[in-house]
Amino acid sequence: MSRRSGRPLVQVEDLQKYFWENDSILDRLFGDDPVPVRAVDGVSFDIHEGETLGLVGESGCGKSTTGETLLRLQEPTDGHVTFDGHEVYDLGGDELTAFRREAQVVFQDPFSSLDPRMTIGETIRQPLEVHDIGTDDERRERVRDLVERVGLSPDQLDRYPHEFSGGQRQRIGIARALALEPEFIVLDEPTSALDVSVQAQVLNLLDDLQDEFNLTYLLISHDLSVIRHVCDRVAVMYLGEIVEIGLVDELFENPDHPYTQALLESVPRASTDERDRDRETLAGDVPSPRDPPSGCRFRTRCPMVIPPEDLELEQETYRELMSLRERIERRDISLESVGDDGQFDADDGSVPDEDVPAFIAAVKERLLDVPLPPRHDAIVEEALAELAAENWEAAAERLRTEYESVCERESPDLGEQAHPVACHLHGTASERTAEPDSWT
Numbered sequence: 190m191s192r193r194s195g196r197p198l199v200q201v202e203d204l205q206k207y208f209w210e211n212d213s214i215l216d217r218l219f220g221d222d223p224v225p226v227r228a229v230d231g232v233s234f235d236i237h238e239g240e241t242l243g244l245v246g247e248s249g250c251g252k253s254t255t256g257e258t259l260l261r262l263q264e265p266t267d268g269h270v271t272f273d274g275h276e277v278y279d280l281g282g283d284e285l286t287a288f289r290r291e292a293q294v295v296f297q298d299p300f301s302s303l304d305p306r307m308t309i310g311e312t313i314r315q316p317l318e319v320h321d322i323g324t325d326d327e328r329r330e331r332v333r334d335l336v337e338r339v340g341l342s343p344d345q346l347d348r349y350p351h352e353f354s355g356g357q358r359q360r361i362g363i364a365r366a367l368a369l370e371p372e373f374i375v376l377d378e379p380t381s382a383l384d385v386s387v388q389a390q391v392l393n394l395l396d397d398l399q400d401e402f403n404l405t406y407l408l409i410s411h412d413l414s415v416i417r418h419v420c421d422r423v424a425v426m427y428l429g430e431i432v433e434i435g436l437v438d439e440l441f442e443n444p445d446h447p448y449t450q451a452l453l454e455s456v457p458r459a460s461t462d463e464r465d466r467d468r469e470t471l472a473g474d475v476p477s478p479r480d481p482p483s484g485c486r487f488r489t490r491c492p493m494v495i496p497p498e499d500l501e502l503e504q505e506t507y508r509e510l511m512s513l514r515e516r517i518e519r520r521d522i523s524l525e526s527v528g529d530d531g532q533f534d535a536d537d538g539s540v541p542d543e544d545v546p547a548f549i550a551a552v553k554e555r556l557l558d559v560p561l562p563p564r565h566d567a568i569v570e571e572a573l574a575e576l577a578a579e580n581w582e583a584a585a586e587r588l589r590t591e592y593e594s595v596c597e598r599e600s601p602d603l604g605e606q607a608h609p610v611a612c613h614l615h616g617t618a619s620e621r622t623a624e625p626d627s628w629t
């Protein structure tokens with residue numbers, strides 16, 4: 190159900206949040222420059238009054254940091270957030286207090302987010318006290334209303350969190366978030382710590398409360414079924430960036446970005462055959478946000494990475510060549526373990542001349558599943574000959590010269606069309622014509 194009004198309540202523009210960590214002993218010894226963790230690296234989106242925007246992506250891609258930074262629970266590195274037309278990072282005094290009332294958060298873990306020493310009555314009443322709202326009687330009345338509204342009994346107000354189940358605790362967390370009558374709530378994985386049977390009940394409660402109180406939600410989740418069930422629109426995040434935004438049905442039916450497609454295909458499946466296919470769809474780990482790949486950040490895992498023109502290679506073959514090159518660039522091949530045990534173990538670390546052909550054959554056997562056309566086979570053999578001599582950079586350079594992709598040279602923009610997608614397969618942002626009624 191779409192509940193969007195025309196009014197953007199929250200506008201996020203080029204938001205950046207870096208964490209600076211340079212505390213290892215080695216860093217200090219060598220005086221290395223600090224390398225930031227680029228948790229959120231220039232994200233822009235709007236959240237419209239009354240809607241639920243989903244924020245989805247693998248663990249570590251920056252979802253929680255986005256939510257916390259836009260609520261100003263973390264200070265941003267750069268960028269802007271406006272709430273109801275006011276610049277959130279400029280707020281002070283009464284305006285900041287008002288923002289803290291109007292924008293709330295519900296965290297994932299109802300076990301650690303409630304103070305074990307406070308009764309649930311005290312927990313829900315606390316925000317009213319902090320903001321000095323109402324008389325004692327009014328607060329008591331409001332707490333009773335809230336606890337009933339989330340499906341618990343006022344008889345339970347004197348109990349402590351450990352006396353409740355996970356689902357009940359999350360209801361208490363929701364009641365506390367509602368105490369100050371907010372307009373906007375960030376729901377950070379609100380059901381992922383709960384049993385599946387309880388998840389739907391909590392999601393339905395959130396849905397009912399949204400209608401009743403005209404709430405606007407940012408729902409953070411790695412669970413696509415939760416997103417599909419609850420959201421009006423969804424933003425897909427990868428390694429600190431948003432790669433696609435769209436209406437939920439459109440995005441689930443017609444995902445444009447290869448990452449979104451891979452995420453949708455990697456939803457757990459029942460049969461073993463299909464599980465094997467899933468693993469291939471989203472292979473490899475998310476690269477480090479300290480050193481994200483150049484160009485499109487998904488290109489190191491993208492099954493559709495774009496070959497140079499006129500290369501005349503199958504997509505799958507090109508992907509394999511790119512993966513081989515990336516492993517060489519990361520020095521992620523153990524030369525000794527390429528062949529049979531100890532086969533290429535040489536005193537100086539490089540492979541003896543007489544073993545180079547066998548070494549090349551063994552690397553190809555191990556790392557390339559598809560046969561290469563002769564011209565490409567020759568290029569790969571030249572690169573692997575450099576590798577046998579431990580010339581890692583020369584090996585990588587040989588492959589780079591032949592196989593460099595636009596995906597690594599240029600960073601794709603999200604664009605401003607109705608269903609924005611940051612992928613070179615869909616042209617540059619300016620090539621994609623802006624359509625009216627944009628909801629970005």
Ligand SMILES: Nc1ncnc2c1ncn2[C@@H]1O[C@H](COP(=O)(O)OP(=O)(O)OP(=O)(O)O)[C@@H](O)[C@H]1O
Pocket residue numbers: 208210226227228246247248249250251252253254255411478
């Ligand atoms: N306080 C911090 N200091 C240093 N790095 C941090 C800090 N908080 C988060 N990070 C890093 O920032 C990146 C994004 O983390 P974040 O928790 O926002 O991701 P996420 O998508 O919400 O993942 P998850 O679902 O696992 O929480 C990760 O690499 C994380 O390790």
